[in-house]
């Protein structure tokens with residue numbers, strides 16, 4: 265079944281006057297959707313509104329036709345949420361914790377619950393660890409238990425806030441692959457992150473938030489296209505390198521026999537010995553962040 269979220273003219277102004285979301289318009293369909301932006305961009309504010317933990321100041325959000333502010337019961341039954349600072353009760357074992365989450369989600373029949381908990385533990389690769397204290401699991405395992413509790417109620421919309429922060433690369437990849445697998449099951453997964461790599465490898469669509477405003481929506485590939493002709497590979501002497509470092513955002517620097525081979529993101533590199541190379545999403549993100557926002561006309 266198709267799932268759909270529409271967000272119209274969404275604003276959030278905190279009581280102290282902080283305007284955290286400014287006229288956000290967005291449509292999200294089945295699959296994995298990446299919400300990318302630097303710290304303070306408004307990602308968590310948007311997530312908290314979507315999971316009904318916070319009211320918007322104005323605007324309309326609909327999920328499969330249900331209105332976020334009027335149909336809270338229906339909306340909540342569709343949602344699974346993994347917050348950024350997810351914690352466990354220290355005394356619970358892994359399966360006890362998931363059983364508890366299942367009860368909270370309204371699964372009353374204990375036999376059915378046990379089946380669902382075991383199945384979910386298998387799915388997230390924690391069945392072997394089911395008797396371990398949840399608190400003693402590794403960082404990656406804790407995140408996987410976090411996603412398990414978000415999924416136990418078969419939600420149609422799964423919202424995951426900064427899920428890979430603090431994970432080592434192997435755990436990060438494993439977690440991303442898990443989300444990718446889930447995203448094929450007729451659900452929407454919204455993944456909020458400031459880590460570009462989380463988006464490029466797994467999301468079909470994305471949005472870029474900056475200072476509360478939506479600066480880009482589309483596929484990661486469409487964002488990359490915007491940086492075409494803006495990424496340069498320069499062969500520089502030591503003195504040039506220092507100069508270039510002052511002028512442009514340097515993406516990478518590799519020493520070689522003639523000095524440095526440097527990647528920079530810039531509209532042009534007057535006078536230096538360099539040529540354009542194909543951009544990737546990280547380049548595009550840096551280009552976007554460094555450019556004047558006016559060049560990136562809001563959609």
Ligand SMILES: Nc1ncnc2c1ncn2[C@@H]1O[C@H](COP(=O)(O)OP(=O)(O)OP(=O)(O)O)[C@@H](O)[C@H]1O
Nearest residue numbers: 278280282284301302303304305306307308309310
């Ligand atoms: N409870 C609050 N009261 C006042 N201002 C807030 C509150 N929560 C967030 N803000 C402000 O709103 C803006 C957006 O914050 P938000 O946490 O949504 O951004 P974010 O993109 O999730 O960043 P981070 O990754 O750092 O959490 C920031 O300027 C922040 O200081």
